Amino acid sequence: MKPTYPIDVLPPKPPKQEVDARLFELAQRHARAGNVGIQILNTIGGQAEGLLARLPEPVRAKLGETTESALRVSMKAAHRSRDVVSETPGWWSRALSTAMGAAGGMGGLPTALAELPVTTTVLLRAIQDVAVEHGFDPSEPGVQYDCIQIFAAAGPLDHDDGTDLAFLSTRVAVTGTAVQALIARVAPRLATVLGQKLAAQTVPVLGAAAGAATNYAYMSYYQQMAHVHFGLRRLAIEADVAHENLVEDFRRLVEAPPVKRA
Template sequence: MTGTEVMPVDIDRELRALAQRHRAARGVGIQVLNLVGSQAENLLERLPDQAKQRLEEATTRALEVAMRAASQSRGVVPDQKGWLNTAMATAMGAMGGAGGLPTALAELPVTTTVLLRAIQGIAAEYGFDPGDPEVQKHCLTVFASAGPLADDDGADLGFLSARVTLTGATVHGIIARVAPRLATVLGQKLATQTVPLIGAAAGAATNYAYTSYYQQMAHVHFGLLHLSDRSGRTHAALIDEFRQTVTARN
C-alpha cells in the first residue's frame, strides 16, 4: 500500500481516537430516526414491490457508475473538505426527497458517487493512492460497513477484516459482494425519503447522516491501515485491538 517507514507510534492513543470516530459514525442515524419517528419502523416495507425487487440491481449499477465517475473526476475536481461533501450530499438528498420515489431513485447514483469520492479523498489523506486498484477495492469495502440505519450493529466492525481479505478479486467482484448489503441500507434511505409531507427534509437528513457515517468509517478503515504501516503491527492484530477498544468503551 504505502510502504511507509516503521516508526514509534502511540498505538493505544490512535486506537482510542479511531474508536471515537466509530462511535460518532454509529450515532448519526439517530437524527434520521428522530425525524421520521414511528414511521421509521419497517422502512423497506414502504417501498413498492417492484422497487424492492430491483434495488440490488440498481445499487450494483450505482456503485459501478460511482466508481468510474469518482475516479475520473479526481483529475478535474480536487478533493473537498468533509463538511463540503456533507453539504453537497444533504442538498441532493433534499432535492431527491422532494419528488418522492422517482426523484429519490434518480438521485441514488449521484449520492453514491459523492460518497465514494469522499471515501477516496480520505484514503488520499492517509497516503494511499485512490488510483491503485487495491485502494479502490478498499474504498468499496467501506460500503460494506452497512449504514447508520442498519439493524446489524456488528456489521460496521465485520467489514474491517472479512471484506478486505478478498485479495486478487476484481473491483467488479467486490461490487458484487458489497451490493447486497448496501442495497438494504440504501433501501432504507429511499423509503425514508418517501415519508409523506417531509420527503425533502427526510432526504436531506438521511444524506447528511449517510455522508457523515461513511466519512467517519473511512477514517477508521484507512486509519487502521496507515497505523499498521507506521507501527509494523499486522492489520489483523490492530483490528483485534480496535475491537477490544470499541467494546471496552461501549
C-alpha cells in the same frame, strides 16, 4: 498480511502509548458514526428494519440490481472526478450530499431514485478523499477495493457498536477483477442501506427535509468509517504491526462500550 500500498517515507515508529491513543481516537470515531442516523429515525418515527416495507414491491425487488449498477458506474465516475478536482474537503462533500438529498426528496420516490446513483458517486468520492488524507492512492486496485469494502458497514440507520466491523476484514492481494467481484458481494448489503434512505425520503410531509437529513447522515457515517478503515491501515504500516492484530485490538475497544481510556 501487511497492505502493499505505495507509501512515502515513513516517520519513526510510534511508541505503544501513541498507538493506543490513535486506536482510542478511531474507536471514538466508530462510536460517533451512527448518532445522526438515530436522530433521523426518531424524526421520521420508525425503525430501520421497517423502512424497507414502505417501498413499493417492484422497487424493493430491483434494489440489488440498481445498487450494483450504481456502484460500478460510481467507481469510474468518482475516479474520473479526481482529474477535474483532485481534493475536496469533508464539509464540501457533506454539503453537496445534503443538497442532493433535499432535491431528491422533493419529488418523492421518482426523484429519490434518480438521485441515488449521484449520491453513491459522491459518497464513494468522499471515501477516496479520506484514503488520500491517510496517504493512499485511489488509483491503486488495493485502495479501490478498500473504498468499496467500506460500503459493507452496516449503515447509519443500523449502526451498532461491535456488529458492523466486517468492512475491516483482512484481504489478500487485489486485482481489478477482485474489485468487480467485491462490488457484486457488497451490493446486497448496500441495497438494504440505500433502500432505507429511499424510504425515509418518501415519508409524507417531510420530503426534502428527510432527504437532506438522510444524505447528511449517510455522508457523515461513511466518512467516519473510511477514517477508521484507512486510519487502521496507516497505523499498521507506521507501527509495523500486523493489520489483523491491530483490528483485533480495535474490536476489543469497540465491543466494550462506553469506550474509556485506561
